[in-house]
Amino acid sequence: MSDLPVLTHDVLVIGAGGAGLRAAIEASARGVSVGVITKSLLGKAHTVMAEGGVAAAMANVDDRDNWRVHFADTMRGGQYLNNWRMAELHARESPARVLELEAWGAVFDRTADGRILQRNFGGHRYPRLAHVGDRTGLEMIRTLQDHGVHQGIDVHMEHTVVTLLTDDGRVVGAVAYDRERGRFRVFHARAVVMATGGLGRAFRITSNSWEYTGDGYALAYEAGAALQDMEFIQFHPTGMVWPPSVRGILVTEGVRGEGGVLLNKDGRRFMFDDIPENYRSSTADDEAEGWRYVTGDKAARRPPELLTRDHVARCIMREVKAGRGSPHGGVFLDIAWIRKHLSNAPEHIKRKLPSMYHQFKQLADLDITEQPMEVGPTTHYTMGGIRVDGDTQMSTAPGLFAAGEAAAGLHGANRLGGNSLSDLIVFGKRAGEFAAAFAKQHTPGRVNDDQVRAATGHALAPFDRGTSGENPYAVQRDLQDTMQDLVGIVRNETDMKQALEHIARLRERAERVGVGGNREYNNGWHTAIDLPNLLVVSETIARAAIERKESRGAHFREDHDRKSDAFSAFNFVLQKGADGAMQVSRVPIPPMPDELKQVIEENK
Amino acid sequence: MATQTFRIWRGARGDGRFEAYTTEVEEGMVVLDAVHAIQATQAPDLACRWNCKAGKCGSCSAEINGHPALMCMTRLNTLPAGEPVTVEPIRTFPHVRDLVTDVSWNFEVKKRIKAFKPRPPDAPDGTWRMQQADIDRVQEFRKCIECFLCQDVCHVLRDHHKHDEFVGPRFYVYAAALEMHPLDTEDRVDELKEAHGIGYCNITKCCTKVCPEHITITDNAIIPLKERVVDRFYDPVSRLLRMFK
Numbered sequence: 084m085s086d087l088p089v090l091t092h093d094v095l096v097i098g099a100g101g102a103g104l105r106a107a108i109e110a111s112a113r114g115v116s117v118g119v120i121t122k123s124l125l126g127k128a129h130t131v132m133a134e135g136g137v138a139a140a141m142a143n144v145d146d147r148d149n150w151r152v153h154f155a156d157t158m159r160g161g162q163y164l165n166n167w168r169m170a171e172l173h174a175r176e177s178p179a180r181v182l183e184l185e186a187w188g189a190v191f192d193r194t195a196d197g198r199i200l201q202r203n204f205g206g207h208r209y210p211r212l213a214h215v216g217d218r219t220g221l222e223m224i225r226t227l228q229d230h231g232v233h234q235g236i237d238v239h240m241e242h243t244v245v246t247l248l249t250d251d252g253r254v255v256g257a258v259a260y261d262r263e264r265g266r267f268r269v270f271h272a273r274a275v276v277m278a279t280g281g282l283g284r285a286f287r288i289t290s291n292s293w294e295y296t297g298d299g300y301a302l303a304y305e306a307g308a309a310l311q312d313m314e315f316i317q318f319h320p321t322g323m324v325w326p327p328s329v330r331g332i333l334v335t336e337g338v339r340g341e342g343g344v345l346l347n348k349d350g351r352r353f354m355f356d357d358i359p360e361n362y363r364s365s366t367a368d369d370e371a372e373g374w375r376y377v378t379g380d381k382a383a384r385r386p387p388e389l390l391t392r393d394h395v396a397r398c399i400m401r402e403v404k405a406g407r408g409s410p411h412g413g414v415f416l417d418i419a420w421i422r423k424h425l426s427n428a429p430e431h432i433k434r435k436l437p438s439m440y441h442q443f444k445q446l447a448d449l450d451i452t453e454q455p456m457e458v459g460p461t462t463h464y465t466m467g468g469i470r471v472d473g474d475t476q477m478s479t480a481p482g483l484f485a486a487g488e489a490a491a492g493l494h495g496a497n498r499l500g501g502n503s504l505s506d507l508i509v510f511g512k513r514a515g516e517f518a519a520a521f522a523k524q525h526t527p528g529r530v531n532d533d534q535v536r537a538a539t540g541h542a543l544a545p546f547d548r549g550t551s552g553e554n555p556y557a558v559q560r561d562l563q564d565t566m567q568d569l570v571g572i573v574r575n576e577t578d579m580k581q582a583l584e585h586i587a588r589l590r591e592r593a594e595r596v597g598v599g600g601n602r603e604y605n606n607g608w609h610t611a612i613d614l615p616n617l618l619v620v621s622e623t624i625a626r627a628a629i630e631r632k633e634s635r636g637a638h639f640r641e642d643h644d645r646k647s648d649a650f651s652a653f654n655f656v657l658q659k660g661a662d663g664a665m666q667v668s669r670v671p672i673p674p675m676p677d678e679l680k681q682v683i684e685e686n687k
Numbered sequence: 688m689a690t691q692t693f694r695i696w697r698g699a700r701g702d703g704r705f706e707a708y709t710t711e712v713e714e715g716m717v718v719l720d721a722v723h724a725i726q727a728t729q730a731p732d733l734a735c736r737w738n739c740k741a742g743k744c745g746s747c748s749a750e751i752n753g754h755p756a757l758m759c760m761t762r763l764n765t766l767p768a769g770e771p772v773t774v775e776p777i778r779t780f781p782h783v784r785d786l787v788t789d790v791s792w793n794f795e796v797k798k799r800i801k802a803f804k805p806r807p808p809d810a811p812d813g814t815w816r817m818q819q820a821d822i823d824r825v826q827e828f829r830k831c832i833e834c835f836l837c838q839d840v841c842h843v844l845r846d847h848h849k850h851d852e853f854v855g856p857r858f859y860v861y862a863a864a865l866e867m868h869p870l871d872t873e874d875r876v877d878e879l880k881e882a883h884g885i886g887y888c889n890i891t892k893c894c895t896k897v898c899p900e901h902i903t904i905t906d907n908a909i910i911p912l913k914e915r916v917v918d919r920f921y922d923p924v925s926r927l928l929r930m931f932k
Contacts, residue, residue, distance in 0.1 A: 193817055446762070
């Protein structure tokens with residue numbers, strides 16, 4: 084036995100954002116012991132950054148809405164590469180999950196008759212996003228956190244997992260260290276839920292914080308689980324661009340949902356210039372109709388600013404490249420213009436978008452009720468991730484489940500805004516439920532000491548090299564430059580092959596990183612440990628993106644700039660081969676039941 | 688490019704000193720940017736806790752030039768020009784290392800406050816009805832990002848170390864959000880008086896001043912809770928009535 088302390092839980096949840104907390108609550112409610120590992124303090128996960136709302140077809144604002152429309156919207160947004168079973172479950176179950184949050188104390192904004200208010204969002208046919216101003220994610224994580232702490236869940240704050248432990252292919256636990264003292268611990272579990280969020284830190288411009296280094300994807304991959312759809316990275320169209328220190332910080336789509344418009348430097352509302360064929364019939368003809376839509380006229384169609392995020396991001400890039408951008412390389416997002424229609428516009432904006440108002444006031448000296456914001460695309464979300472079964476959320480590695488951004492499937496080639504918060508609670512619950520069932524049905528697996536020793540040895544190696552080794556921050560920065568410049572919003576084969584060469588060289592440098600000091604809360608060491616994960620996920624993105632020789636959803640190839648039917652019926656799946664090399668394969672999407680086909684047809 | 692000197696607290700478990708670092712600064716930079724720049728080039732093992740870098744998660748609380756603030760929301764151009772900027776950990780909780788403090792006490796305190804307990808649903812479909820006007824004040828409290836700056840500045844904790852008898856402004860805001868929630872049926876007034884020590888607060892409003900979410904902690908949360916305690920325990924009429932119960 085290794086001499087490390089061993090902590091035992093029936094279900095171990097890695098990650099404490101919305102999905103992890105919801106999974107932990109569910110597993111605990113089903114009578115198993117639950118431990119949660121979180122890289123940060125409880126309640127700080129990126130869920131707090133979600134602003135616009137949680138999508139659920141409750142039909143509180145527009146009674147034409149129902150799960151069928153939500154399902155069809157989600158599939159259309161995902162360009163039909165979605166796991167249709169997940170899209171169906173998500174659309175059917177999200178209303179109940181939202182109401183559950185209310186029963187646990189969440190305080191959503193209200194309709195005039197006292198029900199949960201819902202707002203418009205890109206790609207959603209009807210007002211569907213339950214929200215709390217522009218801080219919906221905070222409301223959600225706090226509700227889950229406060230509910231969870233009374234459930235007897237053990238929370239291990241500021242712990243980072245360095246490896247999953249496997250027993251003959253089954254995942255049976257993890258090795259983690261606590262940031263405060265740098266001590267390693269073995270977490271022995273009958274089932275593990277991966278709820279680690281995304282990988283935004285692989286890119287230079289991102290809305291993600293330091294935590295999002297793709298840990299869950301890389302840990303699962305190394306443990307033998309399959310990943311899929313890694314080529315689909317969502318670049319949110321509106322991140323801050325000025326001043327430089329805030330570049331990438333999210334500007335909620337809610338600004339556009341409340342009537343904000345995108346303008347180029349000539350004041351032209353350029354989103355009207357390019358409306359994709361499959362959205363033409365549902366897009367407003369002119370400004371007047373767009374305004375009627377955002378103010379609740381059910382006969383009006385949505386303004387083009389609320390088209391899917393990939394399309395809006397590319398239109399912004401086009402304006403910038405054509406020299407029609409704003410002074411700092413973005414475009415203008417103007418909400419102040421609604422003064423034309425509303426006499427109390429400043430108060431209205433501050434009430435509907437309070438944190439946006441403060442964010443710009445404090446960080447950019449700009450009053451959004453008076454002036455337009457400067458915005459540009461920012462790396463925001465990973466549609467791909469751990470390949471899971473649609474019903475149970477179990478990965479291809481037995482005993483390992485995944486939920487939220489860590490899992491793939493629901494969003495296909497592109498995610499609609501608002502579908503991530505609902506994803507967290509729908510599939511967080513399912514992952515917790517089925518992980519608990521798995522834990523009840525299985526005896527604990529064996530912990531392999533060799534795996535433990537290998538992981539801790541590798542994690543500690545940077546101290547042996549000391550400060551004469553490579554600087555971990557520099558390696559991370561160079562990787563971010565590579566991904567941003569060569570595997571970003573607009574891609575081509577030459578660039579991406581070059582990116583793979585860079586990644587190979589960066590991997591060699593990562594093997595040479597060194598850190599000084601000791602193991603107590605050493606950010607340099609933490610950065611060094613995150614590097615291998617970032618490198619694995621960067622490679623998966625580049626390899627899958629090279630293979631997808633078409634443009635679809637969030638993936639845009641300038642050398643294959645059309646969608647191709649040849650790529651419409653399978654997902655790219657990535658797995659670690661027996662020789663240790665990354666294997667990419669095409670796995671067909673199972674045929675959709677006629678009932679669901681019918682739903683899509685009737686909502687075309 | 689201009690440069691700026693930062694005096695950053697280095698050391699572990701209370702044993703530390705200021706160390707000076709000079710780094711380049713550019714327009715719009717916040718204190719956290721400077722700390723990151725110093726970390727990346729001069730002091731890789733500098734301990735600092737942060738997450739969202741947008742004032743939404745409440746991780747990067749520190750004392751900047753002696754004032755409790757979020758590092759990510761403190762722009763350098765709001766600090767005195769040409770003078771070194773001091774950055775220290777929040778001082779009310781045990782020091783871990785450099786800018787990081789052990790704030791786990793706060794998470795333990797929260798467990799002691801009775802959970803939300805809603806009334807039965809209002810409609811047959813299991814939903815409730817609430818008017819926006821009735822939830823506005825609760826939504827103010829629910830803006831809290833748990834940065835614990837209010838706890839840091841509160842003299843009952845900071846100077847008098849009443850951590851065992853007093854839960855601090857953050858948890859009065861939390862209790863107020865529950866007590867004033869239109870659906871909640873739980874009663875927390877007895878605990879507020881006894882175990883949670885609300886009487887120690889002498890409404891100096893320091894907590895309100897440092898709140899990055901601009902929650903009017905003292906006026907909107909603490910004083911109304913104090914009134915509930917007073918109504919129950921010190922109102923002469925209700926005391927008289929209780930004698931006859």
